[in-house]
Amino acid sequence: GAVVSQHPSWVICKSGTSVKIECRSLDFQATTMFWYRQFPKQSLMLMATSNEGSKATYEQGVEKDKFLINHASLTLSTLTVTSAHPEDSSFYICSASWAGAPNEQFFGPGTRLTVL
Amino acid sequence: GDSVTQMEGPVTLSEEAFLTINCTYTATGYPSLFWYVQYPGEGLQLLLKATKADDKGSNKGFEATYRKETTSFHLEKGSVQVSDSAVYFCALGDTGTASKLTFGTGTRLQVTL
Numbered sequence: 001g002a003v004v005s006q007h008p009s010w011v012i013c014k015s016g017t018s019v020k021i022e023c024r025s026l027d028f029q030a031t032t033m034f035w036y037r038q039f040p041k042q043s044l045m046l047m048a049t050s051n052e053g054s055k056a057t058y059e060q061g062v063e064k065d066k067f068l069i070n071h072a073s074l075t076l077s078t079l080t081v082t083s084a085h086p087e088d089s090s091f092y093i094c095s096a097s098w099a100g101a102p103n104e105q106f107f108g109p110g111t112r113l114t115v116l
Numbered sequence: 117g118d119s120v121t122q123m124e125g126p127v128t129l130s131e132e133a134f135l136t137i138n139c140t141y142t143a144t145g146y147p148s149l150f151w152y153v154q155y156p157g158e159g160l161q162l163l164l165k166a167t168k169a170d171d172k173g174s175n176k177g178f179e180a181t182y183r184k185e186t187t188s189f190h191l192e193k194g195s196v197q198v199s200d201s202a203v204y205f206c207a208l209g210d211t212g213t214a215s216k217l218t219f220g221t222g223t224r225l226q227v228t229l
Contacts, residue, residue: 043221046216093160104148104162107159109158109159
């Protein structure tokens with residue numbers, strides 16, 4: 001149980017284009033979803049927290065207009081990297097939590113974004 | 117604010133060696149503590165957790181005990197295998213529901229034959 005999927009698992013795009021990454025909770029309703037960014041050989045950096053039906057809360061230093069987060073349903077959140085540049089290349093990981101397991105997050109497998 | 121400090125890696129061990137990865141934390145209140153494992157090219161998987169002082173989390177031969185007096189949650193395994201090679205993250209969550217996690221920097225473990 002508590003499976004989280006991400007799509008795509010990897011994506012390559014040209015500089016200036018936008019990329020959408022989906023995060024789905026497959027067998028539970030996710031009250032909260034989190035988006036992380038992970039640089040090579042480094043820890044996870046929390047980008048934003050989103051609750052279904054409301055605006056995401058972004059961490060300090062994360063550009064909300066650059067990284068658009070939508071959490072339209074209890075099983076789906078999307079992260080759109082707008083006007084991507086090579087410095088946006090990274091591993092993006094989402095996680096989800098639900099009321100039945102407080103204080104615990106279930107992680108997706110991650111999406112590798114490469115911007116050429 | 118909350119913080120987690122992990123020993124720097126990489127840690128290189130021979131198969132069947134004893135493993136300890138140190139983790140200490142700073143937090144207000146009584147956080148939950150977690151160890152996550154990340155295999156190459158994959159997302160994080162919860163390895164074990166402890167929600168209150170003196171709790172011991174265990175899974176797949178790994179153990180960690182929540183020590184409030186030393187604010188530590190060290191990860192141990194008596195006999196590592198090559199398949200344990202991965203990056204291990206210590207993390208804490210505050211006491212709120214669906215809380216944010218604060219991660220350590222991760223420790224890479226390489227186990228050789």
